[in-house]
Amino acid sequence: xxxxxxxxxxxxxxxxxxxxxxxxxxxxxxxxxxxxxxxxxxxxxxxxxxxxxxxxxxxxxxxxxxxxxxxxxxxxxxxxxxxxxxxxxxxxxxxxxxxxxxxxxxxxxxxxxxxxxxxxxxxxxxxxxxxxxxxxxxxxxxxxxxxxxxxxxxxxxxxxxxxxxxxxxxxxxxxxxxxxxxxxxxxxxxxxxxxxxx
Numbered sequence: 333x334x335x336x337x338x339x340x341x342x343x344x345x346x347x348x349x350x351x352x353x354x355x356x357x358x359x360x361x362x363x364x365x366x367x368x369x370x371x372x373x374x375x376x377x378x379x380x381x382x383x384x385x386x387x388x389x390x391x392x393x394x395x396x397x398x399x400x401x402x403x404x405x406x407x408x409x410x411x412x413x414x415x416x417x418x419x420x421x422x423x424x425x426x427x428x429x430x431x432x433x434x435x436x437x438x439x440x441x442x443x444x445x446x447x448x449x450x451x452x453x454x455x456x457x458x459x460x461x462x463x464x465x466x467x468x469x470x471x472x473x474x475x476x477x478x479x480x481x482x483x484x485x486x487x488x489x490x491x492x493x494x495x496x497x498x499x500x501x502x503x504x505x506x507x508x509x510x511x512x513x514x515x516x517x518x519x520x521x522x523x524x525x526x527x528x529x530x
Contacts, residue, residue, distance in 0.1 A: 334492055335489040338488050338489055338492045339485040340485070342481065342484060342485035342488055343482065343485050389435055389496060391422050392417075392421075392431060392434050392435050392436075393436055394421075394422055395417055395422065395434070396413070396436065396440075396443060397439065398420040399413075399416060400439070400442055400443060405446055407442055407443045407444055407446040407449070408443050410444045410445070411432070412444075413431065413432060413433050413434055413443060413444075414431065417430075417431055433501060435496055435498070436494070436496065437495065437498075441453050441500065444501060456513065457487070457491070460487060460513055461484060463517070463519060464484045464519065467480050467516075468481060480519065483512055483515050483516065486512060490508070490509070
């Protein structure tokens, strides 16, 4: 739900800046009410007695961090979290010994690709947002503007979702990631006025 809110906030940001100041509190109240209504069950589950969802994430992250401390430079390699989790997991986290990933994009990337791979992913994502920002601000962005904004919102939502779940290391997620990166690459240089896309 948080990822959806972040993505939607990016999409409405240009409209929000043009909204009259007296209408902003009402609009914000409607958004908060709608978000609260839609996410009430999911958020409520975190606080119900006996629900271990939040604690389970902490145990998983602790296990991942122990692996990183053990192998900070190289990580453990792709798809090895499943095989090493039981060795590193806190005894309190015994309920989830067979997880394939640590449910966090930073931990997962560091473990799967090592420190250099994690830094490379950060650089790629940073350049993605920089390129889209420049393309969006470029005079004559025209019809590309909403699509540029949507691409940035999609990546932002994916990153926020990746803080508590899988972000990249599944075929469909990796494919979506590289489609967004390719879209940004197409806008990395200024096209001459009147240029036709092929």
